[in-house]
Amino acid sequence: MWRRARTATRPGAALCAALCAILCAQALLQSCSRPRAAFLAGDREDRAELAELFGLLDAAGRDEVQRFAALRQISSKLLERREYGRLAALLVREAGRDRGPYAAWYLFTAAYAYELAGSAPVAAIYYDRIVKDLPDIVVDGRSVHYECLSRLIETARAPERRIEYYKDLIARFPSEADMGRALFLLGREYEAVGDWDLAVKAYSKFLPYFGSAIPGHPEAFQHARNVVDFYNSPKDWTYAELPALVANVKSALAQGDPARLRRYRAKVNFFAVSWHQDETDANSQVLFDFSEFMSGGRIHAADELDPGSGPREAYLRTWGWSERISTWYLYFRKIYFPADPEIHGRWEWAGIYFGEKMR
Secondary structure (H helix, E strand, O other): OOOOOOOOOOHHHHHHHHHHHHHHHHHHHHHOOOHHHHHOOOOHHHHHHHHHHHHHHHHHOOOHHHHHHHHHHHHHHHHHOOOHHHHHHHHHHHHHHOOOOOHHHHHHHHHHHHHHOOOHHHHHHHHHHHHHHOOOOEEOOEEHHHHHHHHHHHHOOOHHHHHHHHHHHHHHOOOOOOHHHHHHHHHHHHHHOOOHHHHHHHHHHHHHHOOOOOOOOOOHHHHHHHHHHHHHOOOOOOEOOHHHHHHHHHHHHHOOOHHHHHHHEOOOOOEEEEOOOOOOOHHHEOOOOHHHHOOOOOOEEOOOOOOOOOOOEEEEEEEOOOOOOOEEEEEEEEOOOOOOOOOOOOEEEEEEEEOOOOO
16 A cells, blocks of 8 residues: 555546545445445455445444454455545545554545555645644554655745745654665755755765765765865865956976966865766876876967867866876866855866877
8 A cells, every 4th residue: 555656647537537536435435325335445345345444433433443454445445446546535534533553544545545545645735734733653664754745845836835844854764765865865855956055064974974875966975075175175276257267277388387286176076077077976086196197298288278168067078198198178167156146157177088088
């Protein structure tokens, strides 16, 4: 009963279909001379089994434990028959009359039926209500609130809502949740809304979870470390204008001065890669010592930036380095860091590409 529902490809149509199914089940319940008959579905054997289970439910009276046991069996049978409308109608009704410890489970299973029917938006309303209004219950070792929060995180469209749910999940279920994944994705949501202070706090808490696999984010650790390191750095290597930075780098190259080059390069996230490598690869970001590659004579630089340069990034071809690959392209980029308006949009020398530029 806890399997993940698949998202419908046409949520509007699926929502209407599910609502119609619920309304039909409720109408049957109200019009039928034997109300339980509205929930008897399937072949003769299925209907007989359901009738027996409803008999147990009726016999339970006000005994919450016995009612819960009977309703779990009825729910399993209706789910098996894909009678989502009947199941949701039954359990929404039960949740309305039951103010005891099982109300959260009844409403959760009703929401789950909506989700299976392709009506995730309706299910989300119920999941949110359960978390905020009903006490939690653990069934088969699994918290209903935890399941609700997990589903809400997947279906919520607004990053502000996902932040709310991630925070709740992390605070309440640190042992159940994949904390590395939750903290990283919380940081991404804070980035999305432009709250960089809180993004850095989330990423800082994520960093000890080195090795956590984040689906869809293979470079999660590197990204988090880059953000945290840059946020905490002095950023004193940045330039307001690209020509001034390029001119200083060219001057240091002409003088063969590795110490000056070190002053001009970015002190955080500086990379050195071949063209086929990814600049975010952890092995690409190193403490670079230019003096080891400047012993073969003067290093030359092109008069103009590479034609492939643009308004946000630029390349400068250089050659004469005392290395197997003597041609290097120095890479400059505009800084994207809205957290600090004084730094955002400035230029930095961010890295090096080895070899001739790929066409």
